[in-house]
Amino acid sequence: MFRNKTWIVGIVFFIILIAVSYYSSSNAPEQYPDYAIESPSLTGVKGLYTYLSDQGYQTSIVKQAPAQQEDTLRLLVNPPVFTDQGVATVYMDYMKQGNTLVVAKENPDGLLGIKTEYALQGMLPDSEETSDIQINGMTRKAVYNTPIRLVANGDDQILAEDEYGPLAIKKQIGDGSLIILTEPDWFTNGQILDQDHLAIILETVPFDQFNHVVFDRYSVNDAGAQASTFELYPGWAYVLLVQGIVLTLLIFWYQGKRFGPIYPVREETVRFSNERSKAIAIWLVKGRNYQASLQYQMDYLKEIIRMRFGIPYHKDWHDRLRDIESHIHSIKPNELKKLASELENLQQQPSLNKQQYLYWSQQMDKIRDEVK
């Protein structure tokens, strides 16, 4: 086929290539998803996180679901809409215990019972353009990117709004509260220092009421659809999957290869010697030809009695059975007499029904088995 050496050399080079690429790939730029808390890129939230830490707040990044009694403020930047009702319930319980949840999402409709509406009819202002936002009676400048405005119920407190509608509201839930902002981009490293974004955030989100601010990653990684398929399950499951696929392919390869010739399927036909008698029998049953069949049986009985005892054909059944009654043990002599006269009658009978035919066949079998 091929010269072995070249192949082995080729494989060795291949292995070297893998090793080299492994060590060189560690210097490649790291990819961060948008709104990641540790991300130093323009789309990350690391700036706010480090700022709060420097200000003396106790901050932490939490991957777990919120526990009940924490007395914390939780910040969810651009969380996915929870498909799992259990996750939403966990957050609701968390708020009812007296904690505050801050959600910043462009269109939070359907998330934790929030309602939104399209206020700008799709006419987005330029990203360069600034708009005026009213907060506690003061005017702040901001750039916004969403045409969505929140819908506030009667007891909701509006924290910030512009001419089209509320941009941030506060809902009272149990002992705690839910604060919703429609602009997650204000939190990102790239935009937090533009215009008055930082001021807006600090005025709407009550960081100073809590000494522990939690940056939530649970909602992004584990509770939402944003989680990567490659991080859903524990590591061993992936190992099982990959090695299982390889091993299965190897097993198929091991099993599925023919060793030997191709055998075409044999079409074996077997002929039995009773085919003629079977066909005639079926034909006779269909024609209800019972009388003829009984006649055959009588003739046969006569023949075997003639062969064994030498009683000729022309004798009638009375004589025949009387002569052999000493050899028949299963039928009593007076019954034999009755049998003989009935057999004589049978020969005269023009037709029989099925029951009679079966009964007489069995009677003659009895005599035959005795005589044999």
Added chain:
Amino acid sequence: MKRFKSLWDRLLFRDKGVVPTKKLLAYYGVFALVVGILSFWLFSWLFLGIATLLMLALLVIDAFMLPPKQSFKISRSVAEQIERYQQQNVTVHIHNQTNEPYTVRLVDSWPTSFQTNYRDEQLISKSQHTAFGYTITPHQRGSYTLNKLYLRVKTKIGLWEKQYTYSLPQEIKVIPNLAETKRYLASAQKYLLHEGIKVKKTKTGIGDFAKIRSYAAGDDPRKINWRQSAKLQTMMTNEYEPEHGKYITILIDCGRMMGMELEYGNRLEKSIEAAITLAAAALDNGDHVSLIAFSKNIQAVVPPGKGLQHIEAILQAVYSIEVDAQESNYPLALQHAQSIQKKRSMMVLFSDIQTFANEAYPLFYMKQIRKKHLIMMLGIEDTMLHKQRNSQSDGVLAAMEKSVAQSQYLKQQQVMNKWEKHGLPMLEASAERLAATAVSQYIQILNRGLL
């Protein structure tokens, strides 16, 4: 292009290619387990991918350590003629031209009617001839063509097996089983023990002079050879034996009814075995034997011949005949028999007697032929009908079948009696006793000097 075709064949595994072994699967399983256990503590996709690829690469290296096909020279030696049901040894000679010992398995391309019994793996040592033996048992007569021989060679570490296919065309003939014939030829008298007939029995003054032996009490005093007795000073007597040089014609019916299944094989198989035994007996006696196999047409003809070597010609003519799905043409066969056999002969027809019970026209031809030849018919007892006519009537159809079987039996008896009266004996024997019956009939006819 050629390389591409070879690779394509290898991919589709057209009798060439590489397969993993159990050992490789075990190794890989252990590796997968280790990686799985490690992943409880540290798991990264990169590590998993690299480890898997590395392992596979290491395993694949072994697959390229195999020698090319040309480094094994292979030949097969097997008898050209095999008897049915007789175990045969087949030897495959492998010449390993490499400098490494290898473990090999092989499979040959025997058709499904051969029962094969291959050996397990065998080691072929370096630069040496190795004989690789296995046994076969054929179950069907006929001529077969063997072609390919498949060899699987394990690598040194034993992780992969490579398959090589060698083309070794060979013709194999499966001839009928000659066990009965051999038993007869070994000891005729012992073979006919049940029959109670003497193989050589002479009526006084009949037959050829055979030899002179010392006189024993009970010998005919008229047969004393006085001249020899005077020479040797003891009483000597002449011994005679039946004449030689008679003619036997064997007719084998291959028609539809001969395809009936028996316990072992079908009626035709048994008839062929019986015919060959009869031929051997006759040839052993110094008679001439000719043979015709027929169904709708003549299938095989062997002109009269003498001497035991003539059995070879008969075997070659008969070994591949098969049952036809046609009714037999008796007149044609009998005419043909007369045309090849001008002298008076004993014609033995192996056929199915039930057919004659339902048709009368062959009788006319037979009576014509009887004027010149001596005809005998041999059939095989129908155990199935026998069972059926003694069965119980536990249903209308069963009772009907029983009664029909009984009537057929009676009819057959009548026909046999009628033919007997016309001087055409019809005999039925069980499948095992068919050959013995044929031979004993022949010997009786010789002893009685009817030919």
